[in-house]
Amino acid sequence: MDIRLSSCFIAVDDHDKALAFYGDVLGLEVRNDVGFEGMRWVTVGPPAQPDVEIVLEPPLANPNASPEDRRVMAELLAKGMLRGVIFSTDDCDATFEHIRDSGADVLQEPIDQPYGVRDCAFRDPAGNMLRFAQRRGE
Template structure:
């Protein structure tokens, strides 16, 4: 038996702003853009991992009003779980994201636990970390 990650959901305030960040700053490709029943979500992926996608949606998409309100409050506070991506060229990825206007929180540094990484906030305030495995 094998199991693989298929989707990761990222809650955002504005899907258009989020697409610009994840597509232009990080290089993901839009795979699907769906509007259904008053909700909207966008799926993005990477050629490097064709079977794994991220899904961008707003707090109320497919949720009750109360749950959407609670999720919106957590998003506004910036306390939703962070998102960590891996790259084979951290410096180039960092420069691409910075050139696209991403809010830099941490420039690339060596972490005591091994990887080099950097950090950004997406337009909705989600913490996005990008790491590169240590050289073997």
């Protein structure tokens, strides 16, 4: 059996701010930008991984959601309680400096983890946690 990751989803409340972060700061390329029923989905991905896409989606991609559901999703997003992504990097410290210098919200400075990586963490403009991990010894 051959199973590979194709897409993952991250909820964002402002696609333009998200694109500035994921594109300008992280260097991901925009692959698709689609509007449907007043909502917007944008796919981005690392240039070196053309088969992997991150879908920047509305917090509640359901046009029939109740106002209460929308309120709850907005609160969870604001608290950073929805999805997160872990990126790999060949230099955690340099990645940290670059992202920190962009003004991103730092959650964790680079540290060596007991499970074999050195990593750091940030929040994206919507509040999602993003981790950047370097395998020790690389």
